[in-house]
Amino acid sequence: MTRKRLILAAIIALLVAAYFFSGADQFLTLENLQSEQERFQAWLAAEPLTVAGGFFLGYVAITAVSLPGATLMTLLGGALFGFGWGLLLISFASTLGATLAALIARTLARAPLERRFAAQLARINAGIAREGAFYLFTLRLIPLFPFFVINLVLGLTRMRLWTFYWVSQLGMLPGTAVYVNAGRELGELESLSGILSPGLIGSFVLIGLFPWLARALVAIGRRRQLARRFDRPRHFDQDIVVIGGGSAGLVASYIASAVKARVALVERHRLGGDCLNTGCVPSKALIRAARVASEIRGAPRYGVSAGEPEVDFAAVMGHVQRAIREVEPHDSRERYEGLGVEVVAGDAILEDPWRVRIREASGERVLTTRHVIIASGARPRVPPLPGLEAVEVLTSDNLWRLESLPEQLVVLGGGPIGCELGQSFARLGSRVALVEMGDQLLPREDRDVAGEVESRLGEEGLAVHLATKALRVVAEETGGHALEVERHDANNELLVERLPFTHLLVAVGRQANVEGLGLEALGVETRPDGTLDVDESLQSVLPNVWACGDVAGPYQLTHAGAHQAWHATVNALFGELKRFRVSYRALPAVTFTDPEVARVGLNEREALEAGTEVEVTRYALSELDRAIAEGTTRGFVKVLTAPGRDRILGATIVGQGAGEMLAEFTLAMTRGIGLNKLLGTIHPYPTHSEAVKATAGVWKNAHKPERLLSWLLRYFAWRRGDDTSGKTPR
Template sequence: MHPPAAESPPGDATPEPEPQGGGWRKLLLLAAIVLAVALFFGFGLQRQLTLEGLQRAQGSLLAWRQAAPLQSALAYMGVYVVVTALSLPGAAVLTLAGGALFGLGLGTLLVSFASSAGALLAFLLARTLLRDLVQRRFGRQLAPIEAGVARDGVLYLLTLRLAPVFPFFLVNLLMALTPMRAGAFYLTSQIGMLPGTLVYVNAGTQLARLKGLGGILSPPLLLSFALLAAFPWLARAATSRWATWRLYRRWSRPRRFDRNLIVIGAGAAGLVTSYIAATVKARVTLIEAEAMGGDCLNTGCVPSKALIASARLAARMRRADRWGLEPVEPRLSVRQVFERVAAKVEAVAPHDSVERYEGLGVEVIRGHARLVDPWTVAITRADGELRLTSRAIVLATGAAPVLPDLPGTDQVPLLSSETIWTYLRTCPQERPRLVVLGGGPIGCELSQALAQLGLPVTLIQRSGRLLRREDADVAEDVRRALEADGVQVLTRTEVLGFAADGEGAARVLVEHEGQARTLACDAVLCALGRRARLQGYGLEELGIPTGATITTNAYLQTLYPNIYAAGDVAGPFQFTHTAAHQAWYAAVNALFGGVRRFRADYRVIPRTTFTDPEVATVGLTEAEAAAQQIPVEVTRFPLHELDRAIVESAERGFVKVLTAPGKDTILGATIVAEHAGELLAEVVLAMRWKLGLSRLFSTVHAYPTFSEANKYAAGVWKKARAPRRLLGWLERWFRWRRGGG
């Protein structure tokens, strides 16, 4: 969870400044480096560090070496360290000098430690001078690279060091910009540069016969280095194969498989996974124990949006004077509204039906699936158990609502987002009183919709505000909207337990701002989040690690590389669109992973809370940027300045865009408006394909439309960055032109 935005600095705040004097120290260090480099070239030392120069001076250097062995060795190492640390030309010649002056054994020892120390100094200098600057400008873009270096950096560096064709000074610089630890950098460099050092030092022992540096590395020798550089990766692959063999050795692998893919769970992730597999002509079986379509179709997205549509119309009837009509209190039948909701679910159901998917080529089996081994699934059906084997398995078992473990839960009607639909269709009260626990998206959406239908609703939130993932200003707008529709919102409220009052009603015992209270209601709706369905699928028997969700890698593989997880059961999101997004990766990796694998991409994930007005967000919020110390600039465009919003009396809300300082790169956006989910799509597209606000501003939008709000937000950004000095000169020029000049 992210901390509340109210407790964080403003979104456009910059990271904490360096301690006083830090900037001057960097400037002094940079000045010292520039001076040293200037002196090196000014005195013509680069002409001495050539093969010809070394050959000319070989006699005098050998005499010095014999006269002062310790001093010459220390001086040699000191020069080598300086040249390497400052990335000056001549390191290769100095390596040859090590062989010529000190022989193969001692020369290799001196060069090995001097080159590694010099590389470490170059690494530290580059990190001190450049890393903060690079992070401020490109930190977000470099995040995937840094994650890769954190995972494989040592192997990658070792490969570069073992292949002398890569300029070592460039390796030092690039590695300094990553999070690699200095100790790991030094040790890996010491080991990785040793083979190349041996070759050059050995060549230096034959200095008089060398015709040029190019002759040292012959094609066969370069090939040997290339094979040597590949060795760490080959060793890693062999180690991985050995670990896989140990993982699977206690299981008996089938000689033949019944299916190419088995998918467990027919929610959004399972349906899309099986659809993709059937499209590429794989033999796929989809297993579902309950209703096709999962939570989204039956108890989530579809029924809730059908309910919200009815509720919005009722709210507008009460406020018809905003559109120049006579306000009217709608004659509502809650039961009739929920009959409509059920009818809409039935209307959408054929899209997710057994018949449709069987027509697409998917085998659908109704029953409960359980993993027997990494390739075998046991399916419990009404007519007995069926066992099928498959090369790959995808777990898409979804999630279930979280219910509170508090005293008295058995004494009150405790509803969830799954059971409220049946309750409100059959409850005896015409307008039951509801207490909703949880101020997240589900709690806010249902509370407002039920209140707009005329039901008495009290929303309880433990923390100080609603929608904790959103910025504080957004959460406050939503709270005002809920209260305007009749929802009683109680924040900073702890639920202590439940009790029945003896007359068929319920009581919720709470502590609100330090005071004990009792809330009377007919039912309690729990909107406390959802928990991944992990039990009863054989995960424990196979030892597949789980936490809040099934543990997977970047390719959605579980402990067993042929078993994948997607959707709510895999996390980290619980959205239908991310479940479908993950399904593509799970299907393609499961079917074609031996040829090509794809990492699941979560860089641009939108979300929408369907309150009235809606809240739609993608990328960073102001609170997240502040918490992560990411500098941003914030641009706002209020909807009350948009013509289409004005004529439709939909002026509530705004568009807020976060950009990189001094650039039009979109880092995040939040839209509070009617149709915010639709408006956000353009911003999501821009972020996905790296189109900045300038491109968005130059795109023609139809007038008058809500989508113009995005263009106008981009216009606000451009206006704030108008060239003031140039405009001042233009004003003077036009004034002169009016004077007849």
């Protein structure tokens, strides 16, 4: 493909050179065309098909190679062929040439640019796929923008060439007609500027604005159509009704109340959602207890002997529940009612886009609202595994009701939840087997990152089964149950094994809660992964129904839900004035295993899949003084930058405290701070955060100015009076 691009580039270079060396650029001037007009007319009368065909092909060639002269060719066409035939010829020739120009730009430059600027072009292409035809049509209508620039820029996107062709054909027609009509009076024209008077340019601008006005009118029409279909209320009880009192719903309610909107928050179960009650808070409390047990076992390496820890599992779970109770006031009904939020306990069903029926313990009532924000969260996904109904399945929702430590635990799923909980129960004393269908743990992370976690889990006694497929749950002859799995051995032969368990924990992902809300009847669709189908502003197909958090995806993380909640709320309340699109470019994520895995932005796996060229800088924590002093040298920092530049595209940290160290990289990516500035930032010694600066130092050392340093070497040798012949002084 590179060879073909070089050949095409060479052909175009030859055509451009021939154009200028032949004097064609001097020939295509207004004065020359006026003086040669009679000769052209005589030639056309003598050979009409030859002239028309040659004119058409010449116009296509000039436009395709983006050479100057298309405007004058348009005037000549009007003078030669008249308005009707001239418009017909030039309209098709210009569109065909523009499409060829876009194709040439696409062939020559799109692939290299997509490798280098994958993230930026991905967002542009998403917008092109959604509204590219609309924007192209608007640009074609306004002659303030050079058409050849539009050809080249749109050619670099993923817009379909057929779409580019027909939109250009329609959009360029008014401007082409003006120039062709002016060409009929070619002999009377004094300059090209006389064609487009300020009044005419203003008219084109108004024409160009028409699609925007039309879109606004369509939006108004959609709202009125909805009003007719669903009987829009004249008065509203609330500005926003938020359905779901988890992290996203609480943040949405907080923001709406902060700007003095009237907001009602409906939650069927417990405020705080998964994060407080079954997710972030209890899991981190359990992980901390498990880490203490691990630290006691490892104490002899520091000269402290404490023996094997005695684990009181009931007390551990008491610690977990105590953590939930202490955090609970932050998400309590009292707090949010104090902020002005009407908190309602019950089930919410959308009767129409403006009416929410709430089933409370005391009965039913209907709230009318200008906007609805769906923040109903997600639940653990349980696969349809044969025999599963015969056992009590543990998930991240219900395992917190355990009263005794599982003796033999099988964890199905090697993602973040499976790894965190599997390691924690192993540290507390359970025999744990972890089953992952993929060929590595933490499937979204790089292989070297997952390898560090896998190695540590193996050292701590977990049996890690990779590339292993769960088949069914079976009863054991000796009593109890086992998970039957299959895998390929070293000779690629299929093996079927049984993994006995006293408890089975399923951690294979989460499923959005979309059922029972009345959304399907209103036409609100879901994506293939089950999340609600919303756009980049988090708006659904219904203009006043929005979604955020786990139910909206694509990242089912507490802080991602809070990030989305701000956008959904602000867009709902003020979207008629200004819309904000959600960006996940600098969204951090942490897996709280030991070692921790923390990442923001791209990793090597994603860069490779997207075809993005990156430069990788790596710093081993075994070089960090603080890590050496504490004996926590396992892990590394890995930063991806644009080749030859210090702009951070992503960072991954594996090691103790990785989640805390990641914040500096997240801030840097959010605010456009490069590695050079991180290197110039003073970090306290000795701290883990020095790893960030050290990584920047590794990058800087790889990009040191060798020529300048060689000059400095000679300069200092000269200052010392040494031999400056170029040899390195002894």
